[in-house]
Amino acid sequence: MVADSIPARRPALPEPRSGRRRPVGALLGAVLALVLAATAPLAASAVPAAGATGPARVTTSAVPADSVRIAVAPVSLKPLHAGEDLIVTVTIKNGTADPIAPGTIDLYLAERALTSRSALNNWLRPEKAGKPGDLMTSEAMKAPVQPDSTEILTVSVPADSVGLTTGNAWGARGIAVTLTDNGDVKAQGRGTFVWYSNEKLTPVNVAVVMPITAPEQATGLIPEKALETFTSPTGVLTRQLDGVVDRPVAIAIDPRIIVSIRILGSSAPPSAIAWLDQLSRAKNEIFPLSYADADLALQTQAGAASLIMPTSFDQAIDPTLFTTPTATVTPTPPATATVPPSPSSTPAPSATTTTTTTQPPGPVGGAAPTTEQLLAWDYTATDIGWPHEGSVAAADLPIFGAVGLSTTILSGKNVSRSDSDITPNTAVALGDGAGTGLVIDDPLSQALRTAALSTSDDAWREAMAEVGSQLAVVSAEKPGTTRTLLATLDRGWPPSAARLGQTLDALAALSWHAPATLTAARAATTTAVKFEGRTEPAERAELARRLLARETEVVAFSSALTAPLRVTAEHRLTVLSLLSNSWASQPGSWRDAVGTSLVDSSALLRSVSVSTKGPINVLGSKVDIPVTLDNTLGQAVTVRVQVVPSNGRLLVGSDVESTIEAQSARTVLIPVTSAVGNGAVTLRVTLFTPAGTLIDQPALIPINVRADWEGLGSIIFAAAVVLFFGFGVWRNILRRRRDREDPGTATDPAAAVEVLPASSNAAETEPHA
Known part of the structure; x- marks a missing residue:
């Protein structure tokens, strides 16, 4: 319902300077009813200098083809007081191929104050065309709007034409703007401002949370080059941290960023070390997101019985990067290098030395850090979970609580309440075993996010005007009643740290707003609400289910390895990275990344295989059949070889266990016995881990049996x-x-008789007669 706080005391609007009367305004409103559904407010991409009254032109290609859009926003975020002129900027974007002829800009004031959140949201984003309000002023354009370009004009409405006095209650007011040409409405836009009449205000306590995350990665650690880019003066991490550091904003940090910097030791980019040092000195409240900002709700809805966490980083540590460097004294003059203090709870060296080297972050004595030291941080709280907004189911909450996350940050879509016109505190009781919820104020957060991500001043002012109006409505809902709300910035990256800081500073300057800590928001009186379960998209949950199932297979396979953590820990980090919330807005790229991971892990599971192909001839009743096993991993594996014949022609003994060295092959001899007859036999060779887990698919080896040979x-x-x-x-x-x-x-020698040769003495040898 749209109603003025004191409707009887709202004076009639004076005649506009253009001489138009209310019947003309009513007729124009009727014309607007035919075209309003096709128009919407749009932010501009440039703004004239302060006090300028003429148009400022800027070329843009952001407007869809064949569309004309117009937006309106107050120049100042300060509330409008009695006797003050209302100064607004009107932004016209021409997305058509033809110029827009100079027309007339008409400004309207909503007939009644916006006294509820629903009234405010319906005014800014109406479902159907409606009357824009009371005409305040009209102004003729002086120049056409060229194709694919933007015109920004500053329009001043005299206080008398605004028609508000001290008799009107303070709060949010709606304004509308139309562009007409010869009576035809070309476009309409809507905005808001805050009217104030010196009433006593009850500030709204607002706790703001900013997630600091890196762009999506398919690896468990952010590469060195990426870190250098992200922490450069214009990098995404720098823009996030610089925009919120030492401001009343709670930081939700992705631990992967901290680990990725620390694990590089002496090779960490100087910009990354400086960034981590700045974070360690920040006065903000800080709590950790899940590692890699893995979506908590996605894990549970994909079938995880418990939330997964990193198991080890030892496989990624290079010990040589943590040796104490040898100091090299510079000749003239000595350069002073200050060692950034380690933000870990583990004591770290901190000293100033005149050397050309910098002590890398790590434990005392230059030893490589442990997993616990890499993850350690002096957090304000460690029991807060922040799953993907609007996708938490009731069954997820007990699983969150089982790992110590007693408080869950929820989207407003996850709760409902009976009285929609009264904004409750952010803290809500979720029931037994579900812990406490911190419900994000979605309209307020969306306006803040739009402001922080805006690329032009006029678009920023339009969004911040909504922020001020949202808080004004809450403050005026129940005067004298303090409310504590939670506003969050999304997992995105502002175009500049200055824009993010400008947004937070403008919020802090609102007199009907009071900054609150996250601790105070958690301690606020809880509100009884109805939890509305939501689920992740079916395709997203199915891909996550495949990732988790594959991780189970990898863990089971690792029992065959000499050093299983080298494989399972790295794979766990990859899975966590692929479950990151940063992938949610890129379903196509995420699908490809998950597919690549599944292919790589499938190759891992097939890294130990049987290379013997056959056929093999068995020519005896008892022989040893050679089976060659290949291991392509970088470490030794132990497997159990099971051989089963396809028929009774061969009998095979018990399983054979064998160890295969890294990157090598080994032949094992399988004793077989011929049983009955000759013929073909197929041996099914299956590899198992020592724990009994199947490795890959069985190999089939054909055998020719000739037992009678x-x-x-x-x-x-x-x-x-x-x-x-x-x-x-x-x-x-x-x-x-x-x-x-x-x-x-x-x-025969025994029968041989010696024959002497004839001679003259032969007669002498003969006997006498």
């Missing part, structure tokens, strides 16, 4: 021996037989 070979050999010796005996028999038949050819 062993006996046949023995027979043939025996026959050959018999034939050989038999032939020798038969040959001797034949020779002896020939010798008996022909004695003259005998060669």
Whole structure:
């Protein structure tokens, strides 16, 4: 409902200077009803200098084709008092291919004050066309708006034309602007300002939380080059931290940033070390997000029984980066390098020395840091969880609480209340086992985010005018009743630290606003609300389910490894990075990144395999079949080899356990026994971890069994021996037989008679007769 606080005391508006009367305004309102649905407020991309009255032109391509948009915002964020002129900027963006002829700018004031949040939101974003209000003034344009360009004009409405007096209650007021040409309305926009009549105010306590996160990464640690870019003077991390440091803003930090800098030791970019030092000296409240800002609700809705966390960083530490450097004294004059103090709760060296080297962050003595030291920080609180906004289910809350997250930051979409016109405190009781919720004030937060991310002054003023109006409505809802709200900046990156700081400073300058700490917001009186469960998109939950299932497989596979943490810890960090909230706005890129991770982890699970292909001939009743195992990992693995034949022709003994060295292959001998007959057999070779987890798919090796070849070979050999010796005996028999038949050819030495040669003395040797 839109109603003035004191409707009877609202004076009639005076006649506008242009001479138009109310019947003309009513007719124009009727014309607007036909075209209002197609128009909306739009921020401009430039603004004239303060006090300028002429148009300022700036070229832009941000407006969609074939559209004309107009926006209005007060020049000053200060409340308007009685007797003061209302000065506004009107921004016209021409997204068409044709110039817009000079027309008439008409400014309207909403008929009644915006006394509720719903009235304010309906005014700024109406669902259907409606009357823009009472005409305050009209002003003719002096120049056309060229195609694909923007015109910004400053329009002043005299106090008498505004028509508000001290008799009107303070609060948010609506203004509307139209662009007409020969009676045809080309575009309409709406805005707000705050009217104040010196009433007693009850400031609204607002706690602001800023997440500091890095752009999406597919790796568990932010690379050195990326850190150098992110922490450069214009980097995303620098813009975030510089915009909120030492301001009344609670910082929600992604621990991955801290670890990624610390783990680089002496090789960390100087800009990153300076950034971490600045964070350590900040006076802000600081609490940690989940590692890599992994979406808490996505994990639980993907089937995780508990939230996953980093297990170790040892696999990524280079000990040489943490050795104490040798000081090199500079000749003239000595340069002083101050060691940034470690923000870890573990004592770290802090000294000033005249050397050309800087002591890297790490434990005393130059030893490499432990996982606990890398993660340690002097946090204000560690029991706050911040899942993806608007996607928390009731079943998620007990799981959050089980890991110590007793307070959950929730979107306004996750709760409902019976009285929608009264804004409750941010703290809500969620019921037994669900802990406490801190409900974000969505309209206020959205306006703050729009302001912090705006790239032009007029767009920033339009958003900040809404911020002031939102708080004014809350303050005036129940005068004298203090409310504590929570506003959050989103997981994005402002265009500049100056814009973010400008937004927070402008918020702090509102007299109906009071800064509150996050601790105070948590301690505020809780409100009974109805929790509205929400879920992640089905495709997003399914991809996360696949990631978590694959991690379970990797952990089971790691029982075969000599150093399992080197694999499981790195994979855990990758999974956490892929579950980061920063991927939520990029579903296509996230799908590709998850697919790449699943392919890489699948290769990991197949890194130990059977390379023997076959076929293999088995020619005996008992033989050892060689099976070659390959290990492509950088560490040794121990596996259990199980061989199962496809039929009964072969019998296989018990499983064989074998250790394969890193980046090598090993052949194991599987004893088999031929059982019945010859034929084909397929051996199914399956690898298991010592704990019994299957490694990859079984390998099939074809075998040709010829079990009777062993006996046949023995027979043939025996026959050959018999034939050989038999032939020798038969040959001797034949020779002896020939010798008996022909004695003259005998060669037996025992039967040989010596024959002497004839000589003259032969007669002498003969006996006498």
